[in-house]
Every structure is written in C-alpha cells, then in structure tokens.
Amino acid sequence: MTPSFGYSIVYVADVVATVSFYEAAFGLRRKFVHDSNLYAEMETGQTTLAFAGEAMAEMNGFAIRANRRTDLAAGFELALIFADPHDAYRRAVAAGASPLKPPEEKPWRQIVGYVRDINGCLIEIASAVTA
Amino acid sequence: MTASARYTELPELADHASGFEAVWVSTSDRNGPYRVLPDGRCDIILRFDARLTPITAITVVVTGPTTRFYDIALQPGMGFVGIRMRPGFFEKILGFEPSGLADGNLTGGDALAALPDFETLCAPALDHDELAARLAAFVRQRSLSSRFAPAPISASIISAFHAAGGRLRVGEVAAMHGISERTVQRVLIKAIGLKPKAFASILQFHRALRLLRDHRLSPADAALEAGYADQAHMNRVFRRMGGFSPARLPDVTLVTLGE
Numbered sequence: 345m346t347p348s349f350g351y352s353i354v355y356v357a358d359v360v361a362t363v364s365f366y367e368a369a370f371g372l373r374r375k376f377v378h379d380s381n382l383y384a385e386m387e388t389g390q391t392t393l394a395f396a397g398e399a400m401a402e403m404n405g406f407a408i409r410a411n412r413r414t415d416l417a418a419g420f421e422l423a424l425i426f427a428d429p430h431d432a433y434r435r436a437v438a439a440g441a442s443p444l445k446p447p448e449e450k451p452w453r454q455i456v457g458y459v460r461d462i463n464g465c466l467i468e469i470a471s472a473v474t475a
Numbered sequence: 476m477t478a479s480a481r482y483t484e485l486p487e488l489a490d491h492a493s494g495f496e497a498v499w500v501s502t503s504d505r506n507g508p509y510r511v512l513p514d515g516r517c518d519i520i521l522r523f524d525a526r527l528t529p530i531t532a533i534t535v536v537v538t539g540p541t542t543r544f545y546d547i548a549l550q551p552g553m554g555f556v557g558i559r560m561r562p563g564f565f566e567k568i569l570g571f572e573p574s575g576l577a578d579g580n581l582t583g584g585d586a587l588a589a590l591p592d593f594e595t596l597c598a599p600a601l602d603h604d605e606l607a608a609r610l611a612a613f614v615r616q617r618s619l620s621s622r623f624a625p626a627p628i629s630a631s632i633i634s635a636f637h638a639a640g641g642r643l644r645v646g647e648v649a650a651m652h653g654i655s656e657r658t659v660q661r662v663l664i665k666a667i668g669l670k671p672k673a674f675a676s677i678l679q680f681h682r683a684l685r686l687l688r689d690h691r692l693s694p695a696d697a698a699l700e701a702g703y704a705d706q707a708h709m710n711r712v713f714r715r716m717g718g719f720s721p722a723r724l725p726d727v728t729l730v731t732l733g734e
Contacts, residue, residue, distance in 0.1 A: 357634055398638040405685055407640030407702070412631070414653035 352422065353394045355401050355408055356463045359384050362395045365462045369439035370424055370432070393422065411463040413442065421466035429455045429469050436469060482728045488611045493618040494564030498611050500603045503553040508546035510727055513716055515540055515667060515677040517565050517573050518557045519614065521596060521606055525554030530606065533597040535586040537569070539576025540668040542677070544718045556606045558614050562633045563625035563666035568617045573668030628652060629666045632659055636671070641678030642702040645671040680716045683709060684729060687721055694721045
C-alpha cells in the first residue's frame, strides 16, 4: 500500500499563540487544542497541519533546532492555497506575519508570495495551480 | 553505587505557572551511597527520619545547580520530600540568585539564614504527603507574591537549548534570538546559575543517557545522535558527569526535565 501523507507537525515555542496567529493571519480554523497546550491541529483538509510544543520534541527523545523569528528560516515551507493570494498576503502581514516576497504571477500562471510566521517558518501564499 | 532510595514524582502537585516542575518523595530502605546526577536544576528538599510519626526534626536543603555527579550516604529510614524548580524561577521563588550555589548547597542553618521563612516548613507533620503539600503551598505562595520575574527572553533561550538536546552552541542560540553571546550568558547565569556551555553539556548528557537506556541505541549510534565528536568523547563526559561508562549504565534515576 502506498503510504498517505498524514501530518506536518511544526515544533513551536508557544502552541496556543501559534494557533491564534494562524487563525488571524491565514483564516485557518483550529480543529483541536490539547489540554496541555503542547499540541494542536488546524482544519486543513486531507493533510493535517499540527503544532507541537518544543517540550514535546524533548519528551519524544529527539533534538531539534528551535524555530525563531530572528533566526535563519529552516529549510522547508508550508504552502497555503487561497482564492485571492494578494488579499491573503495583505491580511497575513497586517496580522503580524513578516513580509518576505509579495505575490507575483509565475510563468505557469500560479500566483505565489512568501511570508514568515511568528516562529520564523516560511509560509507560501499561493493560488491553486490551474491546468 | 546502589539505587537504594525509592524516588517517586507526584505529578498532581506540580505547578508550572508557579515555577516548579516536580514534587517528589524518596525514602531510603538500606545503607549505601545514592548517586545524584547533574540535571541543571535546583531543588528545595526537606530531609527527615521517615520512621518517626509524627515527622519531626526536619532539615531544609536547597541544592544548587551541579555540573558533576555526587553521592549521598543514605541510611535506612531517611526520608526526603523535594520540589524541583523550573529553570528561571529560582530567584522568583527564593529571592536570591542561584549562581552562588553552583556545585554547592544550603543545608539546615545556612538555608534558614538565607531565607528565615523556611522555618515554617519545619513544623511537625503526620506523613510525607502533608510535607509535600506544605512545601508546594509554600513555594506557590512565594512565587505568587514575588517581586521578581524571569526575563521575557529567558524562557525562549532555555527552551532552545532544551529542544536541541544541548547540541546548539551559545553563538548559535544568540544568533537565533538576535542577541549577543554575552546576553545569552547573562540570562542563563541569572536563570540557572550555570554558564551556557555547562548547561548544554548537562542536557546533552541526559539525552545521551536516554538514547542508550530508553531508545536502546548502541553507544556508537547514541554518541552520533547526541552530538558528541565520537564515542571516546561521550565516554569521557559520562565518566566526568556520571562516574560511569556508557557501556555499563547503572540503575540511576533520570528525573523528568520538562521545559
């Protein structure tokens, strides 16, 4: 059986603050926040976007480089698809995202922009790719 | 080295907001040394004779942050109730900084001289549960009414060191936060009483121990994953910090570090 892609879990300093930021900046909705405030999931369709507290990494026995807004971004991005990426970019920046590259149209007709979230993670703000 | 004390954490009494991550009890059932590993934490401990009811003659001990192991000489019936403070909360709870206590402690009269209010912890108690509740209430009250607060950047710096299992250098943690190495050093010494390199070494040692004991990695794999230069490097650190070899792990207590 081919595996399915279930989750992206981003380790963050403050799970609750990150969930609130993703709601305000990108219009996502929270699906679940654990009582410990160390784990949360967003409503993102088939593939879940989740956030875990940095203490969870330690509890699980692995070591990570923490994501910080003031640090070099880690080598991955999360891509969110919007009907109007230009408007989404403005809203995200107004809600506290760091502007990185305003949306522009790519040769393949997709509109793509980039911000960094409150933890310094790279977020792509894009339109759907149309055939 | 004998694990001759039963160590139990009471998770329902822990109170992160008030600055303590664990309340624990321990009772010795035999003679022998009990090895305490460095964990980068400071504890407030009540020591007593657990065979007496009610419990009287309670001694207060404040342990400073340690950088290497030490052995306690246990006798049957020695009882302990302790609170492990979260990093960054020592001054908020006790009113003075932990740096003067590195690799040391305040015992009995010295503890009372540093904080006369400790006297209230020494009243007779029915059992260790009463002592544990008394100690938790004491620390919570101290924390709530304190005029000290950890620096806002303190939690983020400590969490970055923890999440990395001690593998980040002080320069990297400084760069991540857009501050100087001197600031990281100052914040950590104030919060924990140790220099960044010593704190990171302790976290790295604890993670390597867990990789060996809980993840059952081979010493070579554990050394690599924990970030030691090689297995010989890990061996040297284990001998200095734990007094044992990675190939022959004793039955030591690994406390829950929850940052």
